[in-house]
Amino acid sequence: MASNILLVDQELLFKLEFLRLLSTRENATLGEIAGELGVDESTVLDLYNKIRQNYMISISREMITWHYGDNPARIKPWGWSYTYRILAGSTMVVAKHLNPWSIVVTEYQLRSYGRHGKQWISNLGGLWTTFKIEVDPNTTYLLAMAIPVVIARFLREKHNLNVGIKWPNDIVYKSKKLAGFLIEVEALLNRIIAYIGIGINVNNEPPLETATSLKNELGKLIPRNSLIGYIAGYISKIDEITRSPGKIHAEYMDLLETLGRRVKAELISGGVVTGLARTITESGELVVESETGSFKLRSAEVLELRYID
Amino acid sequence: MASNILLVDQELLFKLEFLRLLSTRENATLGEIAGELGVDESTVLDLYNKIRQNYMISISREMITWHYGDNPARIKPWGWSYTYRILAGSTMVVAKHLNPWSIVVTEYQLRSYGRHGKQWISNLGGLWTTFKIEVDPNTTYLLAMAIPVVIARFLREKHNLNVGIKWPNDIVYKSKKLAGFLIEVEALLNRIIAYIGIGINVNNEPPLETATSLKNELGKLIPRNSLIGYIAGYISKIDEITRSPGKIHAEYMDLLETLGRRVKAELISGGVVTGLARTITESGELVVESETGSFKLRSAEVLELRYID
Structure with missing residues (x-):
C-alpha cells in the first residue's frame, strides 16, 4: 500500500452507506435511511439530491427507490x-x-x-x-x-x-x-x-x-x-x-479512429516513436511509419499514445 | 449537513471494510480478506498492522481473529x-x-x-x-x-x-x-x-x-x-x-475533582463566571463563589468550564 495519504471527502462514506442500504432493498423511507445512517432527514434529503446526480434514484412520498435497471x-x-x-x-x-x-x-x-x-x-x-x-x-x-x-x-x-x-x-x-x-x-x-x-x-x-x-x-x-x-x-x-x-x-x-493520424508513442523502454499510424496487424499491433522506418508497436510496449496532428 | 468539506484518509474506508468483514466472522484468512477488499495480501497485512494498534485483533497461521471481548x-x-x-x-x-x-x-x-x-x-x-x-x-x-x-x-x-x-x-x-x-x-x-x-x-x-x-x-x-x-x-x-x-x-x-478549585465558566449567554468551585447542589448544579457573590450554574448554561488555578 502506498504510504502517501489520499484524502477523500468524508461525505463519500455517507454516500457509500446510502447506496449499500438502497442496494439491498426495494425502497426505503427517508426515516429508515436517517435511522440507518444516524443523520437527520434533511441530511438524507441532501445526500439524496447529490447521489441522484450520478444514480438513477427517485423519491416519491418520502420513499426512495433505486431504479432496478441501475442497481x-x-x-x-x-x-x-x-x-x-x-x-x-x-x-x-x-x-x-x-x-x-x-x-x-x-x-x-x-x-x-x-x-x-x-x-x-x-x-x-x-x-x-x-x-x-x-x-x-x-x-x-x-x-x-x-x-x-x-x-x-x-x-x-x-x-x-x-x-x-x-x-x-x-x-x-x-x-x-x-x-x-x-x-x-x-x-x-x-x-x-x-x-x-x-x-x-x-x-x-x-x-x-x-x-x-x-x-x-x-x-x-x-x-x-x-x-x-x-x-x-x-x-x-x-x-x-x-x-x-x-x-x-x-x-x-x-x-479505430487512430489510423491515418500522426501519433507519438511513448514506450515503456523510455523510447519514443513518432509517425503516421498506418494499420493494425492481425494480432493487434499498431504499425507506425516514421521517417526512419516502419515500427510495429505492441500494446504492452506502449505507455502512452498521443495524437500530434 | 455542513457544506464545508471534511477530508479523511482514504485508508479509513479500507479499515472500516476490514472491521465490517471481521465483525461478522469468527475469523478470516489473509486471502479471504484480500478477496473481499480487492487488495493484495501484503496490503491486508499492512492494514492488519495498523488496525491492531487500536483493536484487539490477532493473526495466527494467516488467520485473523477479532478478540471476542472487543468485537x-x-x-x-x-x-x-x-x-x-x-x-x-x-x-x-x-x-x-x-x-x-x-x-x-x-x-x-x-x-x-x-x-x-x-x-x-x-x-x-x-x-x-x-x-x-x-x-x-x-x-x-x-x-x-x-x-x-x-x-x-x-x-x-x-x-x-x-x-x-x-x-x-x-x-x-x-x-x-x-x-x-x-x-x-x-x-x-x-x-x-x-x-x-x-x-x-x-x-x-x-x-x-x-x-x-x-x-x-x-x-x-x-x-x-x-x-x-x-x-x-x-x-x-x-x-x-x-x-x-x-x-x-x-x-x-x-x-469530583472540581471542588475547591478556581474555575472560569463560559456561559451560553456569553457571560463568564470566575471563582471558587464550592459545592454541588442536590440537583447537580455547581456553586461558584466569586468576588461578586455566589452563583449556581446548571450544566445546560455552561459552554466550557476551565480550571484557572
Missing part, C-alpha cells in the same frame, strides 16, 4: 458467478480470488489502475467491472480487440453515440475518453485465465478534462445493468466469437 | 435491543429511530457531537455508544450524575485507574479527558425518554492534546465489551438506583 445488486447474469461490492480496492484483485466465469462490479475503487499501473479514477456512478474467464490460449490476443468492439457497438446501437476506438483500447467520443480496458492473463497449466477490466464513464462525473461520460454526452442518466448484461452475454460466447479472428479484426479496424 | 458484534446485552454499526453519523441520531431500551454502538462517527453541539472526535478504537431508555420524570436529573459515577467506578475498580470527574460530566485522568457524556431528553406524553451518549477513549488515539485513552494510560488494549456490558447492567437498574438520590449525589461529590 447492480438486482441482476444475476445467467451462467456467471456475480459479485457486487459497494467498495473495493480493485475489481481486478477481487476477481483474483474468484473462479473463472465471475463478474465483479463495484461502485467505488480505492486502488483502481489502468494499463501499466496507470491511475484510473473510479468515482460514483460509473461502471467499474472485471470479467474473469477461461480462454483458448490461441485466441487470447483477440480479447484486446473484441472487448472495445463490443462496447463501442453497444454505445453506437443502443445510444446512437458515434464513438470510436483509440488504439489500443480506449473508447473515445469527440476525442474524449469514455471507457478503458485492461486485460491481464494468467497461465494455469494448459488453461489461460483472462481478467477483463472494464471502466466506463456512465453516470459519473468525468474524472479528467480529457474524459467524458455517457451522462454528459446524452444529457441523461443511463441504466447500467443493461450494459453489464450486454457485455456478459457477449463474453459468454467469446469462444465462438474468436473462431472468426478476421471478423473481429475488421470490426476493430472499422471503429 | 461489539459479538455481544447481546440482556434485556436490550442492540444495534451495532461500523459507521454512523451519530449514535444519538441512530437511537432516535429505535425504541427505548436500545443500545447503539459504532466504530466511527462522522457527525458526532458533544454538549452544546461541540465537536466530539470519534476515531477508531474508542467506545462510541448511546443508550436510549425510559426514565421516571422525577429522577431524570440524576442521570447526569449517575452515569459518570458508574464509568468512573468501573475504571477505578476494574483497571485501577484513579480517575476523577470534572464537572459537569467529563471523566478525567491526570487532568486529561478520558470520557464524555451527553444526555438528551424527550418528553413523550407522561414518559421521559433519555438518550445517554457515552464516548470513552478506550483503544483509540487520544484525539486532542487535552485527552488521553485507556490504552495510553494502561499500556495495553482493553476489551470494550465488558465496558458495554457493565454500563448496560447498571442502566438496566436505573429506576432502582435513582430511588437513592442522596447516594448518587454523595458518590458524585466523592469523585
Whole structure:
C-alpha cells in the first residue's frame, strides 16, 4: 500500500452507506435511511439530491427507490458467478480470488489502475467491472480487440453515440475518453485465465478534462445493468466469437479512429516513436511509419499514445 | 449537513471494510480478506498492522481473529435491543429511530457531537455508544450524575485507574479527558425518554492534546465489551438506583475533582463566571463563589468550564 495519504471527502462514506442500504432493498423511507445512517432527514434529503446526480434514484412520498435497471445488486447474469461490492480496492484483485466465469462490479475503487499501473479514477456512478474467464490460449490476443468492439457497438446501437476506438483500447467520443480496458492473463497449466477490466464513464462525473461520460454526452442518466448484461452475454460466447479472428479484426479496424493520424508513442523502454499510424496487424499491433522506418508497436510496449496532428 | 468539506484518509474506508468483514466472522484468512477488499495480501497485512494498534485483533497461521471481548458484534446485552454499526453519523441520531431500551454502538462517527453541539472526535478504537431508555420524570436529573459515577467506578475498580470527574460530566485522568457524556431528553406524553451518549477513549488515539485513552494510560488494549456490558447492567437498574438520590449525589461529590478549585465558566449567554468551585447542589448544579457573590450554574448554561488555578 502506498504510504502517501489520499484524502477523500468524508461525505463519500455517507454516500457509500446510502447506496449499500438502497442496494439491498426495494425502497426505503427517508426515516429508515436517517435511522440507518444516524443523520437527520434533511441530511438524507441532501445526500439524496447529490447521489441522484450520478444514480438513477427517485423519491416519491418520502420513499426512495433505486431504479432496478441501475442497481447492480438486482441482476444475476445467467451462467456467471456475480459479485457486487459497494467498495473495493480493485475489481481486478477481487476477481483474483474468484473462479473463472465471475463478474465483479463495484461502485467505488480505492486502488483502481489502468494499463501499466496507470491511475484510473473510479468515482460514483460509473461502471467499474472485471470479467474473469477461461480462454483458448490461441485466441487470447483477440480479447484486446473484441472487448472495445463490443462496447463501442453497444454505445453506437443502443445510444446512437458515434464513438470510436483509440488504439489500443480506449473508447473515445469527440476525442474524449469514455471507457478503458485492461486485460491481464494468467497461465494455469494448459488453461489461460483472462481478467477483463472494464471502466466506463456512465453516470459519473468525468474524472479528467480529457474524459467524458455517457451522462454528459446524452444529457441523461443511463441504466447500467443493461450494459453489464450486454457485455456478459457477449463474453459468454467469446469462444465462438474468436473462431472468426478476421471478423473481429475488421470490426476493430472499422471503429479505430487512430489510423491515418500522426501519433507519438511513448514506450515503456523510455523510447519514443513518432509517425503516421498506418494499420493494425492481425494480432493487434499498431504499425507506425516514421521517417526512419516502419515500427510495429505492441500494446504492452506502449505507455502512452498521443495524437500530434 | 455542513457544506464545508471534511477530508479523511482514504485508508479509513479500507479499515472500516476490514472491521465490517471481521465483525461478522469468527475469523478470516489473509486471502479471504484480500478477496473481499480487492487488495493484495501484503496490503491486508499492512492494514492488519495498523488496525491492531487500536483493536484487539490477532493473526495466527494467516488467520485473523477479532478478540471476542472487543468485537461489539459479538455481544447481546440482556434485556436490550442492540444495534451495532461500523459507521454512523451519530449514535444519538441512530437511537432516535429505535425504541427505548436500545443500545447503539459504532466504530466511527462522522457527525458526532458533544454538549452544546461541540465537536466530539470519534476515531477508531474508542467506545462510541448511546443508550436510549425510559426514565421516571422525577429522577431524570440524576442521570447526569449517575452515569459518570458508574464509568468512573468501573475504571477505578476494574483497571485501577484513579480517575476523577470534572464537572459537569467529563471523566478525567491526570487532568486529561478520558470520557464524555451527553444526555438528551424527550418528553413523550407522561414518559421521559433519555438518550445517554457515552464516548470513552478506550483503544483509540487520544484525539486532542487535552485527552488521553485507556490504552495510553494502561499500556495495553482493553476489551470494550465488558465496558458495554457493565454500563448496560447498571442502566438496566436505573429506576432502582435513582430511588437513592442522596447516594448518587454523595458518590458524585466523592469523585469530583472540581471542588475547591478556581474555575472560569463560559456561559451560553456569553457571560463568564470566575471563582471558587464550592459545592454541588442536590440537583447537580455547581456553586461558584466569586468576588461578586455566589452563583449556581446548571450544566445546560455552561459552554466550557476551565480550571484557572
